[in-house]
Amino acid sequence: MTLLRQASALHAAGDLPAAEALYVRILAQHPDEPNALNLLGTLKRQQGLFSNAVPLVRRALALRPGAPVFQASLGALLAETGALEEAVVLLRQATAQRPEDALSLRNLGQALCGLGQARAALSPLRRAVKLRPDAAAQLALAHACREAGARPEARAAAEAAARDPDFAEQAGFLLAALGAAATPDRAPAAYVRDLFDQYAPRFEADLTGKLGYRTPEALAGLLRETGIAEDRSxxxxxxxxxxxxxxxxxxxxxRRLxxxxxxxxxxxxxxxxxxYDALHEADLLDFLPAHPARFDLVAAADVLNYLGALDGALAAMVRALRPGGIAAFSLELGEAAPFALGEGLRYRHAPAAIAGLCAAAGLAPLAERRTVLREERGAPVEGLLLLLRR
Ligand SMILES: C[S@@+](CC[C@H](N)C(=O)[O-])C[C@H]1O[C@@H](n2cnc3c(N)ncnc32)[C@H](O)[C@@H]1O
Structure with a gap:
């Protein structure tokens, strides 16, 4: 069908509006054209419109049950939306039929890792790397190997990924966690963004259900007990x-959140x-200095553990607070001073170093409490809640 070829050429060239218009035209004439349905679904996924994308690709697969191209497409899409179990089933079916499909093998490995099945992820990820040894596949393999305890292989894969400048920071972070590179000052923003983008659909159920996460209520409780009124002011x-x-x-x-x-x-x-009255997509280290003396309370629940060096974040919080304003945050505690990277790829801070850092930033202590923030692999994560006044 020439129209479909035209549409997919526009799509491949990045002209999404023109491609979309053609797909819609094709589907108006042939509502059951599976390739147009799948490609329009892929386009919607590229636009971040997952709830529009899934039914389109599902329909394509229903029209051609068992077609590996649609299984792979729906599998990748579902993995992105957090429906990992169904994604794994589809990606297994797709890669059984097309064992050379490196991207689906990588998607399968990453979905298995997301389900906590790092060992099962090794085989598809090793095959993906063999077929197409790009940095994205190497990095995915490195993560799975680290989680599965295959440290030498994790290190080799991370070192391979680090050769690509676009992946060097993330690979370096992983190498640091493996003890094979110096610990950086912070988790790479791209790593944090990808991690939580992937985790978003399951985050609340996992954290509050499986992991007993309680930091937000604990922080609010400490504010209340310190005499900060719940008067929306x-x-x-x-x-x-x-x-x-x-x-x-x-x-x-x-009053405003x-x-x-x-x-x-x-x-x-x-x-x-x-x-929320407003939501901003930003790195806190960029946002805070750009909004001086704007807030009465700046809070960070389970966030500063993605930073190692805290001096920049504390100074930035002070800058964004009005005089007398309050900083409230949690930290994970560890022994190594001033910080170390923990097993979960989050930073742990040594209690002895924290007070000095806060004082140096211009924050006076109001209250603090040691507490369990959540569980990790069945063990309590020890943390510190801090309230400080500018
Ligand atoms: C464990 S979640 C906690 C979310 C929320 N505060 C809660 O208590 O449910 C950590 C969040 O911090 C965000 N984050 C980590 N580092 C950040 C940074 N430097 N700037 C902005 N957001 C960051 C992550 O994207 C993620 O959504």
Missing amino acids: LDVLDLGCGTGLSGRALAPFA EGLDLSPRMLEAARAAGG
Whole structure:
């Protein structure tokens, strides 16, 4: 069909509006044309419109059951929306029929990793790397190997990924976690964004259900006990707001509640849940200095553990606070001073170093509490909640 060829050429060239118009025209004439349905679904996925994309690709697969191209397409899409179990089934079917499909093998491995099945992810990821040894596949293999305890292979794959400048920072971060490179000052923004984009659909159920996450309520409780009134009188900024769990805990203090996060998919969930007066897609280290003396309360629940060096973040929080304003945040505790990268690829901070850093930033202690923030692999994650006044 020449129209379909034209449309997919426009699509491949990046002209999404023109391609979309042609797909829609084709489907008006042939509503059951599976390739047009699949390609329009792919286009919607590229636009971030997942809820439009899934039914289109599902229909393509229903019209051609068992077609590996549609299984692969729907599998990749479902993996992105967090429906990992169904994604794994489809990607297994697709790669059984097309064992040379390196991208689907990588998608399958990453979905298995997302389900906590790192060992099962090794075989498809090793095959993906063999077929197409690009940095994305090497990095995915490195992550799976690290989680599965295959450290020498993880290191080799991360070193291979690090040769690509676009992946060097993320690969370096992983090498640091493997003890094969110096620990960087922070988790790479791209790593945090990808991690939480992928996690967004399952985040709340996993954290509050499986992992017993309680930091937002604990932080709000400490604010209350310190005498901060729940009278909706403060301009509040929820740093790393995620899907909005922390915003819901902070809302009783807020006249105006703003949230910011690196991850567009987490922000989408926060937007859908409502409750924020404004949401910003930004790195906290960029946003805070650009908004001087704007907030009465700046809070970060389970966020500063993606930073190692805290001096920049603390100084930036001070800058964004009005005089007398309050910084409220949690940290994961560890022994190594001033910080070390933990097993979960989050930073742990040594209690002895924290007070000095806060004082140097111009923050005076108001209250602090040691507490369990959540569980990780069945073990409690020890943390510290801190309230400080500018
Ligand atoms: C574990 S979640 C916590 C979300 C929320 N605060 C809660 O308590 O449910 C951490 C969030 O912080 C965000 N984050 C981490 N580092 C960040 C940074 N430097 N700037 C902005 N957001 C960041 C992540 O994208 C993620 O959504």
